[in-house]
Amino acid sequence: MAIPVEEWYYEVPIVTRTYVTAAVLTSLAVQVGFVNQFQLYFAFDKTFYDRQFWRLFSTFLYFGPFSLDFLYHMFFLVRYSRMLEEGSFRNRPADYFWLLFLSSIALLLLSPLSNVPFLGYSLAFTLVYIWSRRNPFIRLNFIGLFVFSAPFLPWVLLGFSLLLNNHFPMSDMMGIAVGHIYYFFEDVWPLERNSGGRRWLKTPRIIVRLFEGIQENPPVIQEELFADNEFNNIPNTVENQPGLTEGEIPPDQQPPRSS
Secondary structure, three states: OOOHHHHHHHHOOHHHHHHHHHHHHHHHHHHOOOOOHHHOOOOHHHHHHOOOOOHHHHOOOOOOOOOHHHHHHHHHHHHHHHHHHHOOOOOOHHHHHHHHHHHHHHHHHHHHHOOOOOOHHHHHHHHHHHHHHHOOOOEEEEOOOEEEEHHHHHHHHHHHHHHHHOOOOHHHHHHHHHHHHHHHHHHHHHHOHHHOOOOOOOOOHHHHHHHHOOOOOOHHHHHHHHHOOOOOOOOOOOOOOOOOOOOOOOHHHOOOOOO
16 A cells, blocks of 8 residues: 555656656765765856766756755745646646756756856746746735735745845746746737737647657547538548549539439
8 A cells, every 4th residue: 555655756747756856866866975966067168068968957956965945945846846737737748848848948048147056946936937927816825924916926935035045046036037938928929919829839749749649630530620621612522532432523512313
């Protein structure tokens, strides 16, 4: 019989579960001395000149050594990543993976603007921002001090971090910026008249296939397509109407028979 922790673990959606597991294993590897944290942070020269390409991924996986701060960030990541994947990305693991992928690339491009060595905190803040904008009517209570709507959550956390650390949290701000860009192009821009409904950040088909496999249309869909020929101004020919032989006239184009 599965223990409660095991049941909870497998209830977490696949993308969130994989990311959090990799983050915990990375901190564990540093804790036991298998790797050094200085081998994990992102630096342009070390990544590309020294060909240490794993830094492109490890910078998002290391959240510090095991401590109360580590547990806080893991709870923070699991909570909002899970709610986002189970909410607006429900049954869409490929789209959620694509969100993480695009956000990671954007954060890597922004990293030279700051001295943030590890970008996992920024990525988590990106997820918080997107979740907050997609749940505008949820009311939150911040440590019992005041109640506010979900869209204010990133800014409340930003201000709280500023008070605790006494310096501007650039990593949090980078996460907010990337989250806003994704939210704009996915939720706002497609609704604009000039966009034509186009989604610039749509998940590529190859990513969908990696998660869901190649889905073939059942025969009934083909029948429905042919049933709409008149609406789509597609002529009934041998090529697009099954069951006809060469030279045979479609039934709807045959002259009426005399009785």
